[in-house]
Amino acid sequence: MSEIKLIDIKQAVLSSNKNLADDIRAQLALSGTFMLDVMGSPGAGKTTLLLDTIRRIQPHSVAVIEGDLESTVDSEKMDAAGVKVVQLRTGGSCHLDSRMIEAALREIDSTAYDMIVIENIGNLICPAEFDTGANKRVMLLSVPEGHDKVYKYPPMFIAVDALVVTKTDYLPGSDFDMRALHAEARKLNPQLAIFEVSAKTGDGMDDWCAWLTAHLQPTS
Amino acid sequence: MHELPITEDILRVAIKHAEDAGASKVVLVNLRIGALRDIQEEWMQRYMDFASAGTIAEGCQVYITRSPVIVSCSECGKQQEFTLASDVPPACPDHPGAEFTAVTGNELIIEGIGVA
Numbered sequence: 001m002s003e004i005k006l007i008d009i010k011q012a013v014l015s016s017n018k019n020l021a022d023d024i025r026a027q028l029a030l031s032g033t034f035m036l037d038v039m040g041s042p043g044a045g046k047t048t049l050l051l052d053t054i055r056r057i058q059p060h061s062v063a064v065i066e067g068d069l070e071s072t073v074d075s076e077k078m079d080a081a082g083v084k085v086v087q088l089r090t091g092g093s094c095h096l097d098s099r100m101i102e103a104a105l106r107e108i109d110s111t112a113y114d115m116i117v118i119e120n121i122g123n124l125i126c127p128a129e130f131d132t133g134a135n136k137r138v139m140l141l142s143v144p145e146g147h148d149k150v151y152k153y154p155p156m157f158i159a160v161d162a163l164v165v166t167k168t169d170y171l172p173g174s175d176f177d178m179r180a181l182h183a184e185a186r187k188l189n190p191q192l193a194i195f196e197v198s199a200k201t202g203d204g205m206d207d208w209c210a211w212l213t214a215h216l217q218p219t220s
Numbered sequence: 221m222h223e224l225p226i227t228e229d230i231l232r233v234a235i236k237h238a239e240d241a242g243a244s245k246v247v248l249v250n251l252r253i254g255a256l257r258d259i260q261e262e263w264m265q266r267y268m269d270f271a272s273a274g275t276i277a278e279g280c281q282v283y284i285t286r287s288p289v290i291v292s293c294s295e296c297g298k299q300q301e302f303t304l305a306s307d308v309p310p311a312c313p314d315h316p317g318a319e320f321t322a323v324t325g326n327e328l329i330i331e332g333i334g335v336a
Contacts, residue, residue: 003336004247004248004334004335004336005241005243005334005335005336006332006333006334006335007237007238007241007243007332007333007334007335008331008332009233009234009237009330009331009332009333010329010330010331010332011233011329011330012327012328012329012330013226013229013230013233013251013328013329013330014225014226014229014328016229017229093225094222095222095225097225125222125258126222128258129222129226129257129258129328130222130225153258154256154304155256155257155258158256186309187309188304190319190320191319
């Protein structure tokens with residue numbers, strides 16, 4: 001066998017994904033559209049939180065990109081609520097990347113919306129690794145999942161700008177340790193904004209919506 | 221499972237650099253991955269075996285160097301290592317309550333390749 005020659009590369013993996021994500025952000029900035037990437041486990045309450053949030057932040061206009069392995073269940077719910085929605089079916093892929101978002105954005109006239117929300121694939125691992133072109137990233141953690149997810153999936157807690165603890169109406173009688181969650185999450189990510197909400201009772205929704213709308217262009 | 225698209229990206233970069241250098245085969249790929257990245261090392265090789273089949277990188281070996289999480293005090297810049305498994309958050313002896321930013325630990329870099 002001939003001698004092996006070493007070639008230095010020193011290139012970040014997924015830099016093409018990151019570059020496209022930067023292009024998407026620049027493009028959306030032209031129309032003043034804010035893009036939010038929402039991540040969380042299957043069943044964390046992403047669709048429910050989004051539907052309630054979209055209703056509460058009116059008259060801000062919102063379009064949604066739904067990512068799922070299969071089915072159009074979530075986008076049908078959005079559509080029924082009168083929300084503009086584009087469904088991405090990844091056919092088994094565990095995350096969304098900037099190439100898929102670029103394709104979805106071709107179906108949306110971004111000038112007509114203050115915010116585009118990406119409902120990422122239900123998964124606490126893979127989506128953390130892929131920049132989608134969003135301006136802010138949010139993860140949901142529902143009370144029934146348990147506060148210990150922060151010990152098990154640290155990269156997701158590090159990757160996001162805000163953590164929304166959902167289904168707080170399940171707190172009474174549960175062993176969910178909110179104080180331990182806050183301490184560990186802030187240890188991993190000191191700048192993390194944390195909200196505790198229940199879309200069912202409405203508790204905490206005002207604080208969460210205020211944080212979100214602070215990033216949007218004022219409605220005229 | 222996200223290791224597959226990551227591996228495909230590494231493969232694309234490796235083959236391009238090998239072709240640019242006029243090499244006929246990629247025999248190894250050196251990666252540096254920070255401890256904060258959720259990457260399963262054994263899957264990187266398995267996916268590489270799968271993704272590289274039929275290319276000039278077929279059968280190449282993936283070598284991974286893990287770098288530790290080094291954080292730096294936002295007040296004075298003093299650095300310290302931080303382990304995710306630790307119960308105690310990082311603390312600066314001179315600036316209690318200061319925040320920290322990660323200096324290393326987030327890398328996912330193709331350091332280089334070996335070609336023949």
